Amino acid sequence: MKLVVAIIRPERLDAVREALESVLDEAGSYRLTVQKVEGHGRQRGQTEYFRGTPVQSKLTTKVQVTIGLNDRYVEPAITAIIRAARTEGGGAVGDGKIFVLPLEECVRIRTGERGGSAI
Amino acid sequence: MKLVVAIIRPERLDAVREALESVLDEAGSYRLTVQKVEGHGRQRGQTEYFRGTPVQSKLTTKVQVTIGLNDRYVEPAITAIIRAARTEGGGAVGDGKIFVLPLEECVRIRTGERGGSAI
Amino acid sequence: MKLVVAIIRPERLDAVREALESVLDEAGSYRLTVQKVEGHGRQRGQTEYFRGTPVQSKLTTKVQVTIGLNDRYVEPAITAIIRAARTEGGGAVGDGKIFVLPLEECVRIRTGERGGSAI
Amino acid sequence: MMMTLELTSWLSPLLANGDGAGNTAWMLTSSALVLLMVPGLALFYGGMVRQKNVLTTMMHSFVAMAVIGVQWILVGYAIAFGADHFGLIGWSSKYLGLVGISPTTEYHHAIPELVFVMFQGKFAIITPALISGAVAERIKFSSYVLFIILWSTLIYDPLAHWVWAEGGWLFKLGVLDFAGGTVVHVSAGVSAVALILLLGRRRDYPDGAILPNNLVLTLTGAGLLWFGWFGFNAGSAVAVTGEPIAGPTAGLAFTTTQTAAAAAALVWILLEWLHRKKPTSLGIASGIVAGLVAVTPAAGYVIPVWAMVIGAVASVLCYGAVQMKAKLKYDDSLDAFGVHGVGGAWGALATGIFCSVGATGLIGGSGAQFLRQLLGVSVAAGFAFAGTLVIGLAIKLTIGLRATEQQERDGLDITIHGEHGYHLEGV
Amino acid sequence: MMMTLELTSWLSPLLANGDGAGNTAWMLTSSALVLLMVPGLALFYGGMVRQKNVLTTMMHSFVAMAVIGVQWILVGYAIAFGADHFGLIGWSSKYLGLVGISPTTEYHHAIPELVFVMFQGKFAIITPALISGAVAERIKFSSYVLFIILWSTLIYDPLAHWVWAEGGWLFKLGVLDFAGGTVVHVSAGVSAVALILLLGRRRDYPDGAILPNNLVLTLTGAGLLWFGWFGFNAGSAVAVTGEPIAGPTAGLAFTTTQTAAAAAALVWILLEWLHRKKPTSLGIASGIVAGLVAVTPAAGYVIPVWAMVIGAVASVLCYGAVQMKAKLKYDDSLDAFGVHGVGGAWGALATGIFCSVGATGLIGGSGAQFLRQLLGVSVAAGFAFAGTLVIGLAIKLTIGLRATEQQERDGLDITIHGEHGYHLEGV
Amino acid sequence: MMMTLELTSWLSPLLANGDGAGNTAWMLTSSALVLLMVPGLALFYGGMVRQKNVLTTMMHSFVAMAVIGVQWILVGYAIAFGADHFGLIGWSSKYLGLVGISPTTEYHHAIPELVFVMFQGKFAIITPALISGAVAERIKFSSYVLFIILWSTLIYDPLAHWVWAEGGWLFKLGVLDFAGGTVVHVSAGVSAVALILLLGRRRDYPDGAILPNNLVLTLTGAGLLWFGWFGFNAGSAVAVTGEPIAGPTAGLAFTTTQTAAAAAALVWILLEWLHRKKPTSLGIASGIVAGLVAVTPAAGYVIPVWAMVIGAVASVLCYGAVQMKAKLKYDDSLDAFGVHGVGGAWGALATGIFCSVGATGLIGGSGAQFLRQLLGVSVAAGFAFAGTLVIGLAIKLTIGLRATEQQERDGLDITIHGEHGYHLEGV
Numbered sequence A, B, C: 001m002k003l004v005v006a007i008i009r010p011e012r013l014d015a016v017r018e019a020l021e022s023v024l025d026e027a028g029s030y031r032l033t034v035q036k037v038e039g040h041g042r043q044r045g046q047t048e049y050f051r052g053t054p055v056q057s058k059l060t061t062k063v064q065v066t067i068g069l070n071d072r073y074v075e076p077a078i079t080a081i082i083r084a085a086r087t088e089g090g091g092a093v094g095d096g097k098i099f100v101l102p103l104e105e106c107v108r109i110r111t112g113e114r115g116g117s118a119i
Numbered sequence D, E, F: 001m002m003m004t005l006e007l008t009s010w011l012s013p014l015l016a017n018g019d020g021a022g023n024t025a026w027m028l029t030s031s032a033l034v035l036l037m038v039p040g041l042a043l044f045y046g047g048m049v050r051q052k053n054v055l056t057t058m059m060h061s062f063v064a065m066a067v068i069g070v071q072w073i074l075v076g077y078a079i080a081f082g083a084d085h086f087g088l089i090g091w092s093s094k095y096l097g098l099v100g101i102s103p104t105t106e107y108h109h110a111i112p113e114l115v116f117v118m119f120q121g122k123f124a125i126i127t128p129a130l131i132s133g134a135v136a137e138r139i140k141f142s143s144y145v146l147f148i149i150l151w152s153t154l155i156y157d158p159l160a161h162w163v164w165a166e167g168g169w170l171f172k173l174g175v176l177d178f179a180g181g182t183v184v185h186v187s188a189g190v191s192a193v194a195l196i197l198l199l200g201r202r203r204d205y206p207d208g209a210i211l212p213n214n215l216v217l218t219l220t221g222a223g224l225l226w227f228g229w230f231g232f233n234a235g236s237a238v239a240v241t242g243e244p245i246a247g248p249t250a251g252l253a254f255t256t257t258q259t260a261a262a263a264a265a266l267v268w269i270l271l272e273w274l275h276r277k278k279p280t281s282l283g284i285a286s287g288i289v290a291g292l293v294a295v296t297p298a299a300g301y302v303i304p305v306w307a308m309v310i311g312a313v314a315s316v317l318c319y320g321a322v323q324m325k326a327k328l329k330y331d332d333s334l335d336a337f338g339v340h341g342v343g344g345a346w347g348a349l350a351t352g353i354f355c356s357v358g359a360t361g362l363i364g365g366s367g368a369q370f371l372r373q374l375l376g377v378s379v380a381a382g383f384a385f386a387g388t389l390v391i392g393l394a395i396k397l398t399i400g401l402r403a404t405e406q407q408e409r410d411g412l413d414i415t416i417h418g419e420h421g422y423h424l425e426g427v
């Protein structure tokens, strides 16, 4: 099992969700967790104006999608995320990153099930 | 060492905290980190109304509890979380999930201590 | 590759960012993700007052910094974080913690690159 | 399409000198100002509760504008200001739905009676809304609505008759209540206690960390309350005959209102500074309200320096009362009793101490007025307390008073109203 | 440095009895109150949109204060209230920039004309801002600004002339519109529909979960609107000659305004309760506005109980209209048509049904007024709809009406205005 | 309990025609409106700072209502409007605590003197609060409170005497300041600069990304300020004798206020559009305030078109001044100098250029008034600057002016006041 953590542009969340749905949605196994994060990468933050003075925050708003997966779904999920999260026309700085972490155990609280079937 | 990540119902946070306290609180080792996340699982989001029209958000608010643990505490912690986070009467969709990740290193910033004693 | 997760005091974020920049900023590899979390540790929450009655929240606001790194950068990053996040005069309760997780894969969404060069 | 109204009655003796339009202008303004106090109260209270209950708390005030707004027109005015029966109750069927009041009907030869109906109606609206602060975060919305309809009809309207109608028995005994210290604040504050006894504490009180969701709202509400209170108090000059309404008494009431609020706000944060080393924004807002409450019954009867003293002492008493709550561990969520009950009672008594304009108080060497005031406070408190217990109990035994455990835990906004106050996340 | 003005004209016959200052006091107050409705509207609308569009939505109202504030002084007043030409348009070049109006010039021998200019100017400001609710979250800011300048000049100003100027053709036909049911609400509501046809739906409508960012703002806005509306309606007594402005008609209009708003708010949440089991805060705010809209044309012509009926029925009709929207899937973002179009039309017709003060309606046994009202509504609706289509199309074909796909997705606040509404994160 | 006051003095010659109630109605309303500006300012400023300082910033305004509210009654009015001494200072011990002013004492035979005391008192409250914008996010709360008490007593009250009291030396020289361009805005803006010199910059300025926590508040505040300013300016007609207060001059001042604000708001966002391609909500709010500030000294002396020009130019000058700040890198947090100092000075000079009602300016061919205005601005600026330096230095050397490094970093709300503005997280 793996924990796939993708940091993406907020506006891509819906697209990523749909893409993941299409590759994962077998036996209701499509589940994920989303949270708002602030990213610091090569992309500069948005410029805002305060009475004519530009103010640039160092951080840009990103969304982090976390999804626990059985091994065979990892590659399809990565491909799906890349497809949906990449800016049209070959990608742009700020498109984000995917991290894959080893997952030792997974427990469904409702039933107490463990392992791959609990994911 | 493991990093236990539990995604639970917000209203269960206090119960989970107490349950963890009871199994972990030896030598002050009861520490955890909490954050608000949005979950997408089998559970549907809450229905709100806008002038009579139901609006259902796809995401439901969840709380993610992260806790770094020495190996021997992992099972007691899992059991405690399940006990406290599961809906009365056999659990319900939306009760959440626990992920266990391998933790290679842990550092206490205050002292620079490392490993199991720093957790 | 490792995923370094540091939970620090919010007011130390700028210092930590600068410290990381100084050890990491080679070939533009300085990237990180920040989020607000609530910590429960030995430190008590701030006291607020409601018409003269003190109210103490159990949780204290912390900032979690997540950074994916190639192995050789892990130690310098840990040292830098400790240096910048520790309270002057030998550290204080609430200074925070660093977790190091194994990272199996890393994908740059923009280009599809994988592994160490995508970090 | 010009409209020509019968103007004969309008040009009555007093008004022949032309104060009619000026008086009416001020009373229209005052009525609008008092209406604005209701959203002001909604903000004041709404900011203090937890995020999950901000809307239901604000709705407690807004729904009073809706239901008491209607009740007052239908029967409230008839009960409070209809023809007197034995000093105990008013009733004139021509006031039912206001059908017997033509636009040109005058009140005291000074303003159109409809304007007086409106002015008084705003008082009727805000009074039950004040109570809501005590039961915030746990009362069931439908029960609250039922409660305020009954309370307004059975407690407020008769009490207003006793104190303000010319035939009312307390009025005839000479109890002074310029703008509602007993009728409004004592009655609301004491009723709050009665309701709390029936409702019990919030599940997280006093152990949980209950923190206000948005003190900016509370400050804003306090600002609107201060602003609106000028109408509440200076508009109450309408009851003084023989001079223009927008005249000396209104000017005096305006001044004492301002003075008491300022002094009370200052004293409250000084107390906090002494007690906790933290002068708070909630404290300045609370002091403002405490001062305004306390000066309400006295506004047109005392001179500005005494108003300052009334305000200052009000903060001491109210701050003390609130500390008692923390000791006694009863759960008056937003201190409706601590501020309105205590402040209102103090103000009513203080009127008997400091009055010197149009009446003589203790400082003028006469104790009679003070005793009358004591009577007024006692009667209002006793009546409101007993009446609220009865009404509250009746509701508790029928449809219930309290939200369910789960509603309280998850928040009344989403569970009862199907809404969240804020959606501020970008996700 | 004392100023001595020529007072002869001021002391005109009617005013000799001294109502001058009283009238002027009330009209100054009313004008200020109507101005406050614009920030009130900004809050009402701003709370309902998503966080990413809160500022641009509020700016739709604020920028109307800026541009129509200037336009009205320059040409608007001259078009609406200048010398009549064939009943169709006003124009007096001395009104250009108000240069021909001295401070002592009087209006109707009752108040300084400048005060009347101001009072009317606030109506001109708020009317186009009402439309903005329909096109929120997708219209381009510059196009919106251009639109309201043209709309105000070409639609609102002439319509105001037809209905309110003494030479206007609808005025002469006896169409009644006390404070703007047709001129303000029907015209805005119907224009909203025309603009929606040109603009299309928001990309996330109706499938996305579009939730209001801050209902506290919406409630606060509704409170300010209610407060300000007393100026809107009771100030409109200025048009009634032969009695003091701050007199019987103002008192009546004040009362009907209050009554209708209360009844409508109550009925709206009762409907929600029946329909969805959830009485909402957005519902109470919407009911308030629906009631205020509906009573606007009737305020000085009906007695309070009928105003209550007008308000109650308004909520039924507006609630129904909003449900239709969900069925028909057109995207009137914040229900400018559902509330202002429907409520305004109902109110204008209801005036013909219930009027009994200064005119006789259906309930008085005469159908003539109802037919006049029907004419007024039809003309206003037809003119505003057609005119808006033309103006909107012209803008669409030149600078375009709609924000880009990306601006709409990322939010108009940051992309067009370079700002975020809130920075509430500690990070 | 009817109150009968001595009415003889009230029915003075001028008032015999009945304007008394109307005048008083308008002045009561105006006083209430000016009070509301203080919460308005709290919102305007509070929205612009970072979340961690929102409460302390709002408290800067609220605490002025408390302390200056008390100070004005105790000594302020006596200093500003007591019997003149050498044109330099006022003092009447009967004004101490207002004990010598009975409710029936009249001011200018037009209104009760208490109402005048109240009206002027609100000006005394808001002026020091304006300064707080310059020192936001770093001044120590207790030092701020001490500062405004001293500043009000030693700078504001004498200055008000010089310009507005009939014996004041600038008044006698014919310096015009209708509603406070020099007394209020120049003095506040210039004092801001003096304080900044003593305080230094915020630790994150200019390098950190300091972003406003809640521009909705700022817009709301601007709306309330605009609304309240009608009282500020049109209420200042009280100083014009020989006509009703709610009369031509009030009408004129109301009109110029509206006109200047609208024009300034429009010009400000046009400038932003040209400069940055982003018309901002903060810009429209800033423009509104700049226009209102600039028209304040001129309001009753100029015709509406010139008011429009005054407003438009004010935005150009203030926008420019704010850009200079970014260049010079001094830290006037919320541009108290850039908006109030610059706008107020421009307005005072513009009065000398454009005045034509009751005085003749440059456009009327006379330079004398302009020179008088120049004198007024210079004296007010010099006096306020020097005085603030002295007071500020005294505080700096005793209890200190600035919050600690840690308080500033963690936010003044939690460290000084023990509160957070918002608790909006569900966790």
Ligand SMILES: Nc1ncnc2c1ncn2[C@@H]1O[C@H](COP(=O)(O)OP(=O)(O)O)[C@@H](O)[C@H]1O
Pocket: A007, A038, A039, A040, A041, A042, A043, A060, A062, A092, A093, A094, A095, A096, A097, C031, C032, C033, C034, C066, C067, C068, C069, C108, C109, C110, C118, C119
């Ligand atoms: N090594 C990393 N560690 C933590 N977060 C990262 C890392 N690389 C990228 N991110 C996150 O992804 C976001 C997008 O990064 P981006 O600038 O697009 O990276 P790249 O230039 O590698 O495509 C960043 O704002 C940051 O939140």
Ligand SMILES: Nc1ncnc2c1ncn2[C@@H]1O[C@H](COP(=O)(O)OP(=O)(O)O)[C@@H](O)[C@H]1O
Pocket: A031, A032, A033, A034, A066, A067, A068, A069, A108, A109, A110, A118, A119, B007, B038, B039, B040, B041, B042, B043, B060, B062, B092, B093, B094, B095, B096, B097
């Ligand atoms: N595989 C997963 N990956 C990421 N998050 C998950 C996963 N499974 C569950 N969650 C999180 O847990 C929450 C509760 O899930 P739930 O619907 O109760 O799952 P289940 O049906 O498996 O019990 C979800 O809303 C989601 O936030």
Ligand SMILES: Nc1ncnc2c1ncn2[C@@H]1O[C@H](COP(=O)(O)OP(=O)(O)O)[C@@H](O)[C@H]1O
Pocket: B031, B032, B033, B034, B066, B067, B068, B069, B108, B109, B110, B118, B119, C007, C038, C039, C040, C041, C042, C043, C060, C062, C092, C093, C094, C095, C096, C097
């Ligand atoms: N074992 C742990 N698991 C999860 N979070 C932790 C753990 N230890 C510390 N933290 C996080 O770090 C924050 C600071 O902890 P602190 O009280 O300084 O720990 P210590 O006393 O070990 O230095 C805590 O509030 C919590 O958010």
